[in-house]
Amino acid sequence: MNEFDFINKIRGMAQERCASTDLVRGIGDDAAVFKSSSGTDVVVSTDLLIEDIDFRRDTTQPELLGHKALAVSLSDIAAMGARPRWAMLSIGLPDDVWKSGFADSFYAGFFQLAARYGITLIGGDVSRTPDKIVVDSIAIGECPPGREVFRSGAKPGDQIFVTGFLGDAAAGLRLLERGVRLSSGVKEPDANVDEAHERPIDRLLLRQLQPEPRVGWGLLLGEQQLATAMIDISDGLSSDLNHLCAESKAGALIEATQIPIDELVTELTGRRALDPLMLALHGGEDYELLFSVAPKDVSRLPKRVDGISVTRIGEIKEALAGVQIAEGSKVWALEPGGWKHF
């Protein structure tokens, strides 16, 4: 199968799985064309995934990588409080990977997640690479004007929240680096799996390999104007809180004991001489949402959205206070310690 046959196959899958009346032209032309809903803003994000930097071929599976490529971009759209609608995928593969059928499984994982949120794949590019897999994922969403949640809106006194648990993905990565591998194949997170048959450790590995974007939370926080500022935790809580505070020209004080850490992380990392708090602070790739809420709105926050809880971890302060963390009676500066490419 040459690349044009392959593109036609993907085109057929995209048409079949995600028909949309707003799509004027999808895959198969020089560019994709869509109608943005009347009076909405267009929200667009792009994320590169590079083999041996962002993932390793021997520790993941093509389906999981296809899922993750879309998930990380949907997470960006969620962090704007917007509704994801469209996606594009540029993929570069070495010749041997192309011949291995990798692309079929990769797109299967992508479409599985896309279908869950009604995302239509509208275009992309396919290229050969000398030796590494390269993916650029683009997500496009919509938002009523004024409902976007920027990084820049946090005010002193706002309460700081985070969805879900932190450190899981970093714990999963450390386990992969130490040779632990997934015992089973891809799981549909929605599926009614028999938990008794799932190794607990697989759950952490999948938090690294198959992250779930917090689309429901993002939408709710945007639509109900509950968040004053928001960012998704991709680099790590310490780095992303610093980003949010820098854009908001504010400081913050978070409490170490309030950071939601999964018991499984504490248990599994404790045995392996890893510090769960360090993983939660600096680990990155959790793709949870970090956001600030004005004091008057805190009581309006739902306990859960799509089964995902939310936890208050601190408070926005004046810029002069800097970004700090309290552990018992000790308070220290929380330096960005998360992922940096350069």
Place this chain on the structure above:
Amino acid sequence: MNEFDFINKIRGMAQERCASTDLVRGIGDDAAVFKSSSGTDVVVSTDLLIEDIDFRRDTTQPELLGHKALAVSLSDIAAMGARPRWAMLSIGLPDDVWKSGFADSFYAGFFQLAARYGITLIGGDVSRTPDKIVVDSIAIGECPPGREVFRSGAKPGDQIFVTGFLGDAAAGLRLLERGVRLSSGVKEPDANVDEAHERPIDRLLLRQLQPEPRVGWGLLLGEQQLATAMIDISDGLSSDLNHLCAESKAGALIEATQIPIDELVTELTGRRALDPLMLALHGGEDYELLFSVAPKDVSRLPKRVDGISVTRIGEIKEALAGVQIAEGSKVWALEPGGWKHF
């Protein structure tokens, strides 16, 4: 300079060079947000450029590559008959290239072209790669509904046209492969250069290294509803005409003697045992526009747009006729012979 400092620098350049009232949020948040003009469709395209597949570090310059990354995506938007407005750039660099200052020059080339067409850089991603440079360029445009020009609208009897000259970029590539190098640095194509001081051969090399998107032609053909179908020539005339005909469920007959080939290509390739017609048919990367025009509209076509001529090369036929080329009294099937990744 770490990546966050760098992103802030690019953000400053983007704000300074391309202020736009329609931009709600550019670089520096989880995603970019813009207002699409009321009642227009959004047109979006993405192109991967991979080192040692699409370019070589030793035959180009960072400024030229920055220009080309944007140019190839603008060409896609032009081929839809749309107006390019926004761009995003994902760039992956090996550590040594990052330290070399490559990125500064790359973005300088990008911004030089962006400024010419009033394009605003609104986002992107920066990543490290193990050893190769990777660029994904995304362009977003606008088009009044119904004015898009698809690949699929060509009807038997329509006349086939192409902008500019074909084979230049392929000739430039062959020269680069044989060791010919650019004698001088980047040239602003608009600048009033003293032609006497420019080596003629540099012009061909620059057609490969610094292609010019036909934005003006694309817009005119869309706005005035002159083209029934259109595609940009990136893979090669033979491949791209076959793409257009496949989407239009039509055939075509083009005339070899009508294909516009630059005298310089004939002269320079003749000396090097290259066939100019083969370069023009199968060479690719000219980023000229290939389009069909209904007979009644042919007389409305301007002779030139932005100084670029247009040439009639053939006619759309019934699908059963296939895609053919006539050379004198001989007629043969024009198989797609252009670039294929796989």
